[in-house]
Amino acid sequence: MEKVAILTRGLTKYYGRNRGVEDLDLRVERGEVFGFLGPNGAGKTTTIRLLLDLIRPTRGKAEVLGMDARVRGVEIRKRLGYLPGDLALYDNLTGEELLRYLAGLRGGADWGYVRYLAERLQCDLTLRIKSLSRGNKQKIGIVQAFMHRPELLIMDEPTNGLDPLMQHEFHRLVRETSEAGATFFISSHNLPEVERMCDRVGIIREGRLVAVDEVEALKRKALRRLEIHFASPVPPGDFAAIPGVKDLRVEDRTLTCSLTGSVDALIKAAARFEVLNVVSPEVGLEEIFMHYYREGSGGEGGGADA
């Protein structure tokens, strides 16, 4: 059995004169959960649709499960589960009818497993799809991708529309399925989600892969924002010297800063005062990438090995 689940070499796609992705060299090993992180318009959907042979590269090559995506698409798709980014289902069918139809196209699926998945995601298969909310449609899309127990799951922003509880259930489902041997390629623009779910992350920006890294390493390097509310005013001087702390601002009783690496020193410094609240506002992806870019910390970790 081939060791590499996804391999692209110089994969490039232009839509006319619009850039889709450029010179993408990507390598996803079997058995790993690979996060594909990037802001809007970065090229995540383009990459995924190239892997599925839904669109054709301007140049470069993509191999999925050791087979050329352009040539052996049918064999690849036999072993693949796919969740489209702009999910559209047959609205006139019920969830069950749709899943039976799709399973039929694959020569059947284990219906017990389908029910198990639907139950886990709390998804009612008896309702007409057009009557479902966005999140509930998404759940059917997820069940559809998992139901035939594929070796490789390619999912484009799978948690789109799911509430936080369901997002966590989905993360667990991914971890469990991965432990059972499946490989995942999941696009997202949510760093915390990728950190929770993935082993490795590829960061794409403006059509180019800027970094590939282990999630653990990313966590160490990633930019966090922290906001600490104190009971009384604090002296800024106590915090300025802490390693990793940047953009420090202390206004009256509130401290805000950006931070890379461990929060330990900062928390310990803060603990000397009476702390009312600690908030970590989500950092915009673009900012994370800019940061990552500046640090020049990408590169190793199997990304650029073509």
Added chain:
Amino acid sequence: MSFAWWAVGIAALCLFLVAYYPTVSKTPALTQFMEEAPEWVKAFVGESAEDYTSPAGFLNGELFFMMAPMLFIIFTVSRGSAAVAGEEGKGTLDLLLANPIPRWRVVLEKAAAMAVSSICLGAVLWSALAAGAAAFGMDIGLGNLAAACLSCLLLGLFFGALALALGSLTGRRGQAVGIAAAFAVATFFLYSLSEVVRGLKPWSRLSPFYYYLAAEPLKRGLNGIHTLVLLASALALTALSAYLFERRDILV
């Protein structure tokens, strides 16, 4: 589901027309009127102008010249354009093509589905006319009736396959319907006007309507060559659809 409505509509139209026939046949003045009508009027009522009151003439003029082909073409073009471009527009094609099925097979199976539903509609047309003819004493050969229905069906399939090919090429349903419909209207006028405008005569063979009507299937039965031309070009367009669809990007 919508097929049932089509079937009901076509059956009702046929029965209504045939029920109306006894009144027409007892009004010979109509024939005379048609004989005296100017050429261009005859062109729009079809070949049958001269014997409007005979069963075949009546059905040709009222149904097979314009109404039946128009209905069949609307039906097939709507199905043919929905098959690929329609699904593409709705965005469900991504889901469908993620299955282990080659694209060409998706096209061929959808074309087959369109053909089967059209054949059923043709059968409805024939049965309703045959039943009506029996009920209202219209003297028309069932074999010739079948020949006319089959020709009409094949004409529909030709335009359905054209819409399928256009949809497979562009992925845009509106475009596919628009171009196929415009082509149908243009070729209809080409054929019907070629009956009166001398200069157009040599060009009439470029019109699919020529192969549908020129051999008068309702009066003389099936013309092998004309039937084959329609069938072969519908099949060729279907094969072309599969080829075109294999080669391009699926739109989001």
